[in-house]
Amino acid sequence: xxxxxxxxxxxxxxxxxxxxxxxxxxxxxxxxxxxxxxxxxxxxxxxxxxxxxxxxxxxxxxxxxxxxxxxxxxxxxxxxxxxxxxxxxxxxxxxxxxxxxxxxxxxxxxxxxxxxxxxxxxxxxxxxxxxxxxxxxxxxxxxxxxxxxxxxxxxxxxxxxxxxxxxxxxxxxxxxxxxxxxxxxxxxxxxxxxxxxxxxxxxxxxxxxxxxxxxxxxxxxxxxxxxxxxxxxxxxxxxxxxxxxxxxxxxxxxxxxxxxxxxxxxxxxxxxxxxxxxxxxxxxxxxxxxxxxxxxxxxxxxxxxxxxxxxxxxxxxxxxxxxxxxxxxxxxxxxxxxxxxxxxxxx
Amino acid sequence: xxxxxxxxxxxxxxxxxxxxxxxxxxxxxxxxxxxxxxxxxxxxxxxxxxxxxxxxxxxxxxxxxxxxxxxxxxxxxxxxxxxxxxxxxxxxxxxxxxxxxxxxxxxxxxxxxxxxxxxxxxxxxxxxxxxxxxxxxxxxxxxxxxxxxxxxxxxxxxxxxxxxxxxxxxxxxxxxxxxxxxxxxxxxxxxxxxxxxxxxxxxxxxxxxxxxxxxxxxxxxxxxxxxxxxxxxxxxxxxxxxxxxxxxxxxxxxxxxxxxxxxxxxxxxxxxxxxxxxxxxxxxxxxxxxx
Numbered sequence: 001x002x003x004x005x006x007x008x009x010x011x012x013x014x015x016x017x018x019x020x021x022x023x024x025x026x027x028x029x030x031x032x033x034x035x036x037x038x039x040x041x042x043x044x045x046x047x048x049x050x051x052x053x054x055x056x057x058x059x060x061x062x063x064x065x066x067x068x069x070x071x072x073x074x075x076x077x078x079x080x081x082x083x084x085x086x087x088x089x090x091x092x093x094x095x096x097x098x099x100x101x102x103x104x105x106x107x108x109x110x111x112x113x114x115x116x117x118x119x120x121x122x123x124x125x126x127x128x129x130x131x132x133x134x135x136x137x138x139x140x141x142x143x144x145x146x147x148x149x150x151x152x153x154x155x156x157x158x159x160x161x162x163x164x165x166x167x168x169x170x171x172x173x174x175x176x177x178x179x180x181x182x183x184x185x186x187x188x189x190x191x192x193x194x195x196x197x198x199x200x201x202x203x204x205x206x207x208x209x210x211x212x213x214x215x216x217x218x219x220x221x222x223x224x225x226x227x228x229x230x231x232x233x234x235x236x237x238x239x240x241x242x243x244x245x246x247x248x249x250x251x252x253x254x255x256x257x258x259x260x261x262x263x264x265x266x267x268x269x270x271x272x273x274x275x276x277x278x279x280x281x282x283x284x285x286x287x288x289x290x291x292x293x294x295x296x297x298x299x300x301x302x303x304x305x306x307x308x309x310x311x312x313x314x315x316x317x318x319x320x321x322x323x324x325x326x327x328x329x330x331x332x333x334x335x336x337x338x339x340x341x342x343x344x345x346x347x
Numbered sequence: 348x349x350x351x352x353x354x355x356x357x358x359x360x361x362x363x364x365x366x367x368x369x370x371x372x373x374x375x376x377x378x379x380x381x382x383x384x385x386x387x388x389x390x391x392x393x394x395x396x397x398x399x400x401x402x403x404x405x406x407x408x409x410x411x412x413x414x415x416x417x418x419x420x421x422x423x424x425x426x427x428x429x430x431x432x433x434x435x436x437x438x439x440x441x442x443x444x445x446x447x448x449x450x451x452x453x454x455x456x457x458x459x460x461x462x463x464x465x466x467x468x469x470x471x472x473x474x475x476x477x478x479x480x481x482x483x484x485x486x487x488x489x490x491x492x493x494x495x496x497x498x499x500x501x502x503x504x505x506x507x508x509x510x511x512x513x514x515x516x517x518x519x520x521x522x523x524x525x526x527x528x529x530x531x532x533x534x535x536x537x538x539x540x541x542x543x544x545x546x547x548x549x550x551x552x553x554x555x556x557x558x559x560x561x562x563x564x565x566x567x568x569x570x571x572x573x574x575x576x577x578x579x580x581x582x583x584x585x586x587x588x589x590x591x592x593x594x595x596x597x598x599x600x601x602x603x604x605x606x607x608x609x610x611x612x613x614x615x616x617x618x619x620x621x622x623x624x625x626x627x628x629x630x631x632x633x634x635x636x637x638x
Contacts, residue, residue, distance in 0.1 A: 076440065076443070129622065132626050136376075136382060136581060140573075140577045140622060141619060141622055144615040144616075144619050145615075145619070148611075151608070151615070152612060155606075155608050253566060253570060260444065261447065261448070264440065264441070264444040296451070296459075297452060300448040300450075300455065301448075301452055303451075307437075307442075307444055307448065308433045312441065
């Protein structure tokens with residue numbers, strides 16, 4: 001056991017030196033991009049593994065973006081699948097009916113982006129009630145919003161109503177998913193560690209104190225909701241073009257619950273946690289697939305046990321060093337040293 | 348005009364079921380400040396208990412109802428003891444996620460055992476009386492009267508008995524009240540038993556009124572009942588009843604005069620408007636934050 005811990009800590013130190021290297025992120029992104037292109041073009045990975053990786057990427061986008069609201073801002077949003085639905089439908093309508101069929105491959109990112117922007121506009125609307133209501137009541141507002149979106153889509157016959165919408169080409173490829181995943185993680189990580197991010201955190205800790213400290217809480221809430229729903233819309237667009245078929249029931253409360261579970265499994269207010277949560281949840285569900293319906297019995301049971309023995313999730317309010325900016329690391333180091341000096345002096 | 352009365356009667360039936368479920372949400376919230384998202388699924392379990400008892404034990408209506416309520420109440424207490432009690436001092440969100448997990452577990456466990464929708468046999472012979480074009484079935488009357496009786500009993504327990512005083516005291520303050528000799532764990536378990544028992548009764552009545560039951564039926568009805576609880580002001584027992592009848596009336600009236608697919612849309616839009624106008628529900632008291 002002792003040997004195991006020393007090996008673990010050694011490996012951890014090596015990992016930290018590796019991730020702290022100047023070229024780690026560029027090399028990682030380049031390698032990932034090249035690998036995903038190779039996997040898609042040269043068929044290094046078979047279609048099934050590729051599809052799972054695509055779902056993992058989409059789930060990472062969803063989880064990281066929901067973590068901005070539920071984890072960092074401390075609200076409880078239960079309507080994330082609604083934003084996803086808006087992005088999915090806008091992007092699908094664009095690629096199927098609006099864009100000329102010849103250039104659809106080329107215009108795919110535009111469609112995804114438009115879906116994201118559409119979802120962001122709706123996110124702006126949802127942010128407005130959040131000025132006055134908090135906690136459970138805001139949860140109801142987002143819940144109601146998710147159901148309104150679903151019920152609207154079921155009533156619009158032009159997009160197929162409850163039958164769903166199909167005809168999309170399989171445009172979501174591994175490189176695209178990798179690109180959008182990295183982009184969403186990058187944007188949200190930078191937002192969280194910016195001045196704006198401090199505002200978000202202060203709203204979670206104490207909203208009144210935050211506004212006394214001249215944090216513009218309304219503006220911060222609007223930006224957080226808009227960014228979060230933007231990426232949910234992007235994930236929706238990618239999801240629609242990976243599955244090539246969408247219907248309103250896919251984006252109901254169960255989907256939102258799935259995303260919530262991934263967020264809290266990984267741990268709130270942690271980007272590394274969100275990524276881990278999404279990966280573990282998606283892959284575990286695939287591994288357990290031979291169990292049939294019993295896997296859906298086992299998964300919630302594991303979740304409950306995890307919550308009882310580790311209520312904050314896997315990472316819970318902690319962050320992997322690779323996502324923390326250098327200046328924060330130095331700051332923490334100085335603070336710890338000062339604290340140690342103070343305790344030494346008093347002793 | 349008769350048509351409206353007919354629809355109002357239907358709304359009363361649906362509303363009493365909603366109100367019974369909403370009571371479970373609101374009681375647990377009042378005492379633990381926790382949303383028991385598994386409650387809608389306990390409602391579903393109630394309907395399945397009713398199915399099992401009616402099919403395999405061949406009991407009549409009253410014992411079926413009582414046994415189902417008892418079964419669901421025991422399950423509710425068990426869930427509280429095993430899953431929620433260890434989390435009483437944990438962050439609130441982990442308790443909520445645990446509740447979601449328990450709900451998913453109940454749904455999928457039932458699904459694994461009974462993959463097909465089941466049909467509840469007719470426990471009470473349903474007679475329909477016609478007054479002109481207004482028709483009233485005995486089932487409707489039983490559902491409405493029974494729910495009202497259960498609600499009155501609950502109201503009596505909460506406002507007139509020693510246990511009720513203890514419940515309200517705990518929801519008022521959780522640190523001082525135990526020092527006064529109130530057995531907190533017992534009262535919380537009792538609250539869970541009563542709340543989930545009412546949910547189970549709602550399940551039985553729903554199963555009788557709309558006899559096809561499936562493992563996922565609790566999700567939508569559970570969330571709607573939760574909305575009723577919020578509309579009435581969460582944590583407020585009388586508010587939950589009012590909320591149930593309001594939501595049911597709106598839903599039935601929308602379905603009566605518009606295409607029924609607009610039902611959810613209008614109901615939820617109305618909820619949004621209401622929450623923006625009265626952010627703390629109809630009977631809820633706004634809690635000003637103090638600095």
